Amino acid sequence: MGLSEKDHILIEKHLAGQLTETEQRQFLQRKEDAEFSSELQFQQDLKIASRSQERDELRRLMRETDAYSRPSTRSFASNKYRRILAWSAAAILLLISVFVFLLPVLPGSESGFYSVYYEPYPNTVSPLTKGGEGLPDGFQLYELGRYEEAIRALSDLPVTTTNQFYLGLSYLGDDQMIPAIAAMQGITDRQSEYFIPAQWYLALAHLKEGELDTATRLLEGINQTDHALSAKAAELLEDLQ
Amino acid sequence: MLRWSCQNEVLFKTIFTKLIKCVNIFKGSLNKPLKETIALEEKDMVAWVREDRNRAITEIYRQYRDEFVQFSQKYGVVEEDRLDAFQEGVIAFYEYCYSGRYDQSRSSPKTMVFNMAKYALINMKKKQGKLVSVPDTHLTTREKEGVVDLLNENLTHQQHLIKRGLSHLGEQCQAIIRLFYFCEYSIEAIVRELGYQNENVVRSHKSRCLKKLREHLKMKNSGTK
Numbered sequence: 001m002g003l004s005e006k007d008h009i010l011i012e013k014h015l016a017g018q019l020t021e022t023e024q025r026q027f028l029q030r031k032e033d034a035e036f037s038s039e040l041q042f043q044q045d046l047k048i049a050s051r052s053q054e055r056d057e058l059r060r061l062m063r064e065t066d067a068y069s070r071p072s073t074r075s076f077a078s079n080k081y082r083r084i085l086a087w088s089a090a091a092i093l094l095l096i097s098v099f100v101f102l103l104p105v106l107p108g109s110e111s112g113f114y115s116v117y118y119e120p121y122p123n124t125v126s127p128l129t130k131g132g133e134g135l136p137d138g139f140q141l142y143e144l145g146r147y148e149e150a151i152r153a154l155s156d157l158p159v160t161t162t163n164q165f166y167l168g169l170s171y172l173g174d175d176q177m178i179p180a181i182a183a184m185q186g187i188t189d190r191q192s193e194y195f196i197p198a199q200w201y202l203a204l205a206h207l208k209e210g211e212l213d214t215a216t217r218l219l220e221g222i223n224q225t226d227h228a229l230s231a232k233a234a235e236l237l238e239d240l241q
Numbered sequence: 242m243l244r245w246s247c248q249n250e251v252l253f254k255t256i257f258t259k260l261i262k263c264v265n266i267f268k269g270s271l272n273k274p275l276k277e278t279i280a281l282e283e284k285d286m287v288a289w290v291r292e293d294r295n296r297a298i299t300e301i302y303r304q305y306r307d308e309f310v311q312f313s314q315k316y317g318v319v320e321e322d323r324l325d326a327f328q329e330g331v332i333a334f335y336e337y338c339y340s341g342r343y344d345q346s347r348s349s350p351k352t353m354v355f356n357m358a359k360y361a362l363i364n365m366k367k368k369q370g371k372l373v374s375v376p377d378t379h380l381t382t383r384e385k386e387g388v389v390d391l392l393n394e395n396l397t398h399q400q401h402l403i404k405r406g407l408s409h410l411g412e413q414c415q416a417i418i419r420l421f422y423f424c425e426y427s428i429e430a431i432v433r434e435l436g437y438q439n440e441n442v443v444r445s446h447k448s449r450c451l452k453k454l455r456e457h458l459k460m461k462n463s464g465t466k
Contacts, residue, residue: 008448016425042455043422045397049404050422052396058332061295062302093260125408137405160412189412193295228299 003039011040015047060124067122068228114208117236121169121197125162142166147174161187165194168201177205196227203233216240278304281350290338291424302331305354312355316373318362326365330358333388339424342383356380360388368392399458406457414450421447 010027013019019027030036123143128136136144138153150170157163168183184205187198203218219240222233279300290297306327313323334354337343343353356378366373380388396404407415413435420426420434428440428447437443 008444012428015422016427042403043451045400045403046418046451046454047422048396049400049407050418052394052400053404053407054419054423055332055391055394058298058335059328061298062328062331065299065302065306090260093256096256126405139408157409158411162408162412192412 003036007036007039011036011043014040015043056124056127060122063122063124065228067119068232113236113239114204117232118172118204120173121201123166125166138163138170139166142170142173145173147171159186161189161192161194165198168198172201172205177209181205181209196222196225196229200229200233203236212240281305284350286338286345286350287341287343290335294335298331298335301334301350301354302328305331305351309355309358313359313362316362316375318366318373322365323362326362327358329361329365329388329391330354330356333357333361333384333391336391337384337387353384357384357388360385361392364389364392402458402461403454406454406461409457410450410453413446414453417443417447417450 007030010019010023010030013023014027031040123139125139126137128140128143136146138150138157141147141150141153147170151167151174154163154167154170164183164186168180168187171177171180171183181202184198184202187194189195199218199222203215203222206212206215206218216237219233219237223230223237281301281304284297286297306324309327309330310320310323313326314320316323318326331354334343334350334357337353337357348356357380359375360378360380363373363375363378378385407418410418416435417431420431421428426434428443431437431443432440435443437446
């Protein structure tokens, strides 16, 4: 039969805690109706799911902050093993730098920068958890590094900023620069939290393709923002000069 | 004969820069100062988390994270767990601010975040059957309940499906649902926030969004894709 507009408003006001006394009585009466009760349960579940999603989004923000600025209390200085590792890495890099200094021109240094600066963006939409339910979705396939499958799954989803962003990331992971560039270019909403990260990965993809001017222009754009990536963009711009 | 080029120089410079960073890791001076540090103690937290959630959370987390992780070393818990507890503490603080219950005159943001993170640590370890010796957090019952509610979040199968279904909705639907169900905005407030014509338009759009969500759930529950 379907619920009336009055029913929907009753549920709306109940969830907001704004029922008058009369409405409260009407609400309790309508609760005995199976369809009304089912809709009420659905919206109560939605409220809980919405809060859970908000919490996941906050965790994503914090993980992103960790990704762009590692905690300085990973106390390498106080950890003997890490100190040895750091010195060994320094020695190896010194040897490599001497080697490079003596070598002739190395082709494709732009793709070298890509390799140095590329890091997979974390799956913040539906991260894998222990004992997670069901088959992995497109975002989880991306997180697992199963890029071909992720591309197929994400291509089936509606075209939204989030889905396009992760589709672009999956193409990048699969080393398909041209479709990655196309996907990332589709992200034009400047208010979206993925806009700047998309610009970053777009710059890296252009760099991989040897399109230095385009990459530089994109990096300069990121550098002018307050985003956490602006420091990295500045660093890469300096390296490219 | 060896050849030299500008590209060699660039690559050499890159590697040399990385070399300096390795030395800095050893010196423990890896972190560069950020462009501008916001004085959190002077911010109106309740207003800030509502108006600029992403910036607020990022700043609170960034400014207090390292200090909490270092401060909580004495509790004898591995760093990863301390960091997890801190993240949960930040979320609990955010929800407390968002509800409008946080009284900044009673307790500074840092004190509140630290206390909630400590309480989260105690409860996380309790769940694992381990006791952590942490002094009293000085949280009120309501504040503690907020932390416990967060840690005990246990979605039913249906709620889980709804949550996954939310990510399949368009951005406008997600915005309306977030404002109504999480932020607890009235329909009238949503009209103003999202720039709709009137309340009927919002209700109509919300109704369509819920219909899409229900259809998605039906597909999932029937075992199809």
